[in-house]
Amino acid sequence: MQFRPFVAGLLLLAPLGLADTLVVKNDRGEPLSRVMVTQTPANPPAADLSDDGYAPDGVTNTSAPVLTRFTNAAGEVSFDPTPDAMRYRARAQGYVDAYMDTLEPELVMQEMTPAEYIASFPSNVWLSQLKFGGDTALKKTFLLNCAFCHQQASPFMRNERTQEQWLSVFERMNTYGARLPQDDHAQVARLLQEEYRELREHPETVPEPRRWEDHLSSIEMTEWPIGDGFSQMHDFLLHPNGYVYIGDNLFDRIYELDPKTGKYTVYKVPHDEDMGLGGIMGNRFKVFPKMYNYMGVHSFAYSKKDGNIFITPSMQQALLEFDIRTKTFISHDMPEGLYPHTIRVDEKDRVWFTLALSSQVAMFDRTRKTFTVYDLPARGVMEWLIFKSLPILFSISPEHRPQPPPDRESTGLPMPYGIDIAPDGTVWVARLYANDLARIDPDSGEITMIDFPFNGPRRLRIDADGNLWIVAFQDSLLVKYAPDTGKFTRYELPVINEVPYALNVDRDRGVVWVNGNQSDTILAFDIAGESWKVYPMPRQRFFTRDIEVSEQDGAVYTTNSHFPTWQSEGAVPTLLRITPLAKQAQ
Numbered sequence: 001m002q003f004r005p006f007v008a009g010l011l012l013l014a015p016l017g018l019a020d021t022l023v024v025k026n027d028r029g030e031p032l033s034r035v036m037v038t039q040t041p042a043n044p045p046a047a048d049l050s051d052d053g054y055a056p057d058g059v060t061n062t063s064a065p066v067l068t069r070f071t072n073a074a075g076e077v078s079f080d081p082t083p084d085a086m087r088y089r090a091r092a093q094g095y096v097d098a099y100m101d102t103l104e105p106e107l108v109m110q111e112m113t114p115a116e117y118i119a120s121f122p123s124n125v126w127l128s129q130l131k132f133g134g135d136t137a138l139k140k141t142f143l144l145n146c147a148f149c150h151q152q153a154s155p156f157m158r159n160e161r162t163q164e165q166w167l168s169v170f171e172r173m174n175t176y177g178a179r180l181p182q183d184d185h186a187q188v189a190r191l192l193q194e195e196y197r198e199l200r201e202h203p204e205t206v207p208e209p210r211r212w213e214d215h216l217s218s219i220e221m222t223e224w225p226i227g228d229g230f231s232q233m234h235d236f237l238l239h240p241n242g243y244v245y246i247g248d249n250l251f252d253r254i255y256e257l258d259p260k261t262g263k264y265t266v267y268k269v270p271h272d273e274d275m276g277l278g279g280i281m282g283n284r285f286k287v288f289p290k291m292y293n294y295m296g297v298h299s300f301a302y303s304k305k306d307g308n309i310f311i312t313p314s315m316q317q318a319l320l321e322f323d324i325r326t327k328t329f330i331s332h333d334m335p336e337g338l339y340p341h342t343i344r345v346d347e348k349d350r351v352w353f354t355l356a357l358s359s360q361v362a363m364f365d366r367t368r369k370t371f372t373v374y375d376l377p378a379r380g381v382m383e384w385l386i387f388k389s390l391p392i393l394f395s396i397s398p399e400h401r402p403q404p405p406p407d408r409e410s411t412g413l414p415m416p417y418g419i420d421i422a423p424d425g426t427v428w429v430a431r432l433y434a435n436d437l438a439r440i441d442p443d444s445g446e447i448t449m450i451d452f453p454f455n456g457p458r459r460l461r462i463d464a465d466g467n468l469w470i471v472a473f474q475d476s477l478l479v480k481y482a483p484d485t486g487k488f489t490r491y492e493l494p495v496i497n498e499v500p501y502a503l504n505v506d507r508d509r510g511v512v513w514v515n516g517n518q519s520d521t522i523l524a525f526d527i528a529g530e531s532w533k534v535y536p537m538p539r540q541r542f543f544t545r546d547i548e549v550s551e552q553d554g555a556v557y558t559t560n561s562h563f564p565t566w567q568s569e570g571a572v573p574t575l576l577r578i579t580p581l582a583k584q585a586q
Helices: 114-119 123-127 136-146 163-176 182-201 214-218 381-393
Strands: 020-026 036-041 060-062 066-070 076-079 086-091 098-100 106-109 219-225 233-238 244-248 253-257 263-268 297-302 309-313 318-323 328-333 340-345 350-355 360-365 370-375 416-421 427-431 436-440 447-451 457-462 468-472 477-482 487-492 503-506 511-516 521-526 531-536 556-559 574-580
Touching: 066 076, 066 214, 098 106, 136 182, 163 182, 214 219, 214 531, 233 297, 233 556, 233 574, 244 297, 309 340, 309 350, 340 416, 350 416, 360 416, 427 457, 436 457, 457 503, 468 503, 468 511, 521 556
Parallel strands: 020 106, 297 340, 416 457
Antiparallel strands: 020 076, 036 066, 036 086, 060 263, 066 219, 086 098, 219 574, 233 244, 244 253, 253 263, 297 309, 309 318, 318 328, 340 350, 350 360, 360 370, 416 427, 427 436, 436 447, 457 468, 468 477, 477 487, 503 511, 511 521, 521 531, 556 574
């Protein structure tokens, strides 16, 4: 069955005859298709960044869009004429990047040497060759704990390090939130040193990445750079009012961006004067030269009743509400629960979110302004004791607070992570470290636990038929769960050794969009046809952890949330949109 386009019937952005057209060829004069051509403003608008390199609260700036299109079968790509000065970069698999100050009629690209070609491969194919001495379970433990913030096996990570340096990295990462078991540190340090060295000496063993495909010439990618090399644009929200709201997790700022104009206004999330950096979690990022992380802006959802946005502040026992008319924040303090995480709003205007650290789910009733907290079951006596001790532990200052040592089972931290609400109102939750799902009946409060037969159910979404779609983080899988039958169906991802962070379901068009954070891709799965399309990102080391889909036209949004951002190409986070160029000649 043919893959259904994620949107159909749109007009061309610009007819070919009225656009500036470039023809790309190789040195033999043959047209090159599937060449990524990126148009960047040469003189972006000046911005007011007087608040420690960021826009002050309430100040509006403009982010000039960066456009990327792909050549068709004739090697042609077109851009709308513009009076502004632009620069262009052409990138193709197996060819040296080419740069132009103006869009010339023709460009000849030079082939890479074998060494240059291998060096250009994305992180996932390098990662696929880390065998961890044949210990598959150890590799899965490593991926679970060391691949959820940044790419592994990138050029930065493949550098030579001593085992002592690796051990220092593990200790620092565990303070940031990783849970690599102490018992595995020495072995992982030795294996990374040995196997990265083997890869550097024998790069020919690394497999080629998936080839780009012809469907790319029918889409356009738009990026809006925001923040700087220390920001982390974690989650975001596509709002019905036409704006996109992006949260800078490390600097407690909300970016309200208008995709039509590129104008954005920054709103600084307030905090109490007596709050310490890092909130109740403490300052875990002591080595960073600048940090403004008191609340920990995390996940977003909006109310269909009044449009207000609800935000989980992971570093506080609270729920944030952003009034989209007055542009002010309201803090709803919670009586219990730790680490507010992923959030959704149901049809009754109740706000549901996971409490990742205390293994709970919270529901905020907006009418009564009350919280209901649902305790998810412990996996054993020791875990139950840890849950019960959390209030005592968090009464101790972060500097002196003891922490249970991590183990491979993540005892004490099953971590309810993703959450979504089915069309019938049922609430579903994935527990990342416990490998199980929770079903919550919102009327009775009954909780049913279901074993997830794969590793690392991180974020989930539900399609129009009530089926759950879940990413299996360490297993490189997309999984469907049908509640009516209790059946799980696995789908291999179209790129190797991907560690998928999240997904979203375009219910209207029947497409599951998956974050390909290690392979510099976004992956689209057609539910009816059970087929894939792959969309390469316009920057290397493009780590994505959320996806939004426009109900109006099926456009897909994501953010580059690599942490640290300065390791990503360009060293600046971007909001990215993929839109179709329907009917363009291919």
